[in-house]
Structures are given as structure tokens and as C-alpha cells.
Amino acid sequence: xxxxxxxxxxxxxxTGEKVFLECVQDMDHENMFWYRQDPGLGLRLIYFSxxxxxxxKGDIPEGYSVSREKKERFSLILESASxxxxxxxxxxxxxxxxxxxxxxxxxxxxxxx
Amino acid sequence: xxxxxxxxxxxxxxxxxxxxxxxxxDTSDPSYGLFWYKQPSSGEMIxxxxxxxxxQQNATEGRYSLNFQKARxxxxxxxxxxxxxxxxxxxxxxxxxxxxxATNKLIFGTGTLLAVxx
Numbered sequence: 001x002x003x004x005x006x007x008x009x010x011x012x013x014x015t016g017e018k019v020f021l022e023c024v025q026d027m028d029h030e031n032m033f034w035y036r037q038d039p040g041l042g043l044r045l046i047y048f049s050x051x052x053x054x055x056x057k058g059d060i061p062e063g064y065s066v067s068r069e070k071k072e073r074f075s076l077i078l079e080s081a082s083x084x085x086x087x088x089x090x091x092x093x094x095x096x097x098x099x100x101x102x103x104x105x106x107x108x109x110x111x112x113x
Numbered sequence: 114x115x116x117x118x119x120x121x122x123x124x125x126x127x128x129x130x131x132x133x134x135x136x137x138x139d140t141s142d143p144s145y146g147l148f149w150y151k152q153p154s155s156g157e158m159i160x161x162x163x164x165x166x167x168x169q170q171n172a173t174e175g176r177y178s179l180n181f182q183k184a185r186x187x188x189x190x191x192x193x194x195x196x197x198x199x200x201x202x203x204x205x206x207x208x209x210x211x212x213x214x215a216t217n218k219l220i221f222g223t224g225t226l227l228a229v230x231x
Contacts, residue, residue, distance in 0.1 A: 102217065
């Protein structure tokens with residue numbers, strides 16, 4: 001069974017704090033993804049990574065950065081959290097083979113006050 | 114630009130009845146893949162079914178089937194014999210064209226919230 005875990009289910013932070021969201025997968029997937037999910041907007045891709053130390057911007061990278069030092073771990077960093085980053089954050093991973101589905105973690109609900 | 118549209122923000126269905134969730138897509142790429150995911154209140158996205166653009170037959174997985182109409186660019190999800198546990202948000206997604214790079218990036222629709230009534 002594929003397992004994607006995220007470090008926290010719920011997180012409350014103050015404006016201006018640096019926030020780390022961690023994601024770990026145990027299936028040796030090459031690709032890893034970070035999304036945010038907001039009502040009425042579906043899932044929007046923030047960043048993705050196709051290899052260790054490799055990253056590419058998604059559709060909404062502003063205000064975020066990522067780190068992939070090991071194949072199984074992909075971190076999302078909010079350098080200075082703002083209230084408009086209050087959202088549900090979902091991590092996913094997949095093989096690079098064509099037509100492979102993505103497997104998702106349980107999500108982190110972040111509230112920035 | 115590629116796009117996924119789900120026009121039904123929410124739906125009701127009676128337990129044991131079938132329900133169709135609509136999804137239309139837009140792409141100029143002849144090779145693409147379409148996915149459906151279920152997101153229960155717990156938040157985790159669960160993969161349900163996949164349809165490739167060159168697949169001759171509609172995909173089926175248990176009570177889920179995908180009504181793929183290529184000319185109309187639609188990929189509706191059909192759930193037969195609805196159960197209370199089917200109450201969830203459902204997302205349609207399309208694999209983004211990456212010119213053979215296999216990054217498997219997905220574009221998601223805005224979702225349909227399904228409520229199954231006893």
C-alpha cells in the first residue's frame with residue numbers, strides 16, 4: 001500500500017512566522033507535489049519535484065518555497081506566513097511512468113492568524 | 114490552455130440509486146489522461162478511476178464507471194447503487210501535457226459535493 005504522510009493535520013501560526021510543512025512517501029516515487037485547496041477553486045499546484053534537489057514552480061508559487069533533499073521527503077516552506085495562506089495543503093507523489101495516478105496525503109489544514 | 118470544468122457544485126442522490134457527475138475538458142493534445150478522485154470529509158484524496166484518451170472502452174472499477182465521450186470532450190463519472198459512504202467531494206482531473214517528460218502533473222476541476230440521502 002502506498003503511504004503518503006504529512007507532518008501535521010492541523011496547524012495554527014501567526015502572521016510573519018516561518019512555516020514548514022513536511023511530506024514523506026514510502027513508495028520510491030520520483031515525483032512529488034504540493035497543492036493548496038480552497039473552496040470553489042479546486043486544487044492548485046504550488047510546486048512539484050521530479051527528482052532530488054529538483055523543483056519546478058506550479059501555478060501559484062508566490063510566497064512559497066520547497067526543499068527536496070531526499071527522495072522520500074518534500075517540504076513546503078512559507079517564508080513569512082500571511083492570512084491569505086490559510087488553506088488546506090495537500091501533498092502527493094507518483095511514479096514518472098505515463099498515466100500513473102498521484103497518491104495523496106491526508107492534508108494539513110493551516111490557519112494563519 | 115488545458116482546462117477541466119465541473120458545473121455541478123453539489124448534488125443529492127437517494128441511497129441505492131445511480132448518479133452521474135459531470136466533467137468536461139479542453140485540450141489540444143491528442144494524448145491525455147482523465148482521472149476521478151473522491152475526497153471524504155477526512156480530507157484525503159482517493160483515486161477512483163482512470164481513462165486514457167486512446168482507450169477504446171469506457172473504464173470501470175466496481176460501482177464506478179466513466180462515461181467517456183471523446184467528441185464531446187466529456188468524462189462523466191457514474192456511481193451505481195449509491196451508498197451513504199459515497200457522500201464526499203468528487204474531483205475530475207486531467208494529466209497535463211508535458212511532452213513526454215512524465216511529470217504527471219494534473220489539472221483539477223472545482224469539484225462536486227455529493228450527498229447521499231437514506
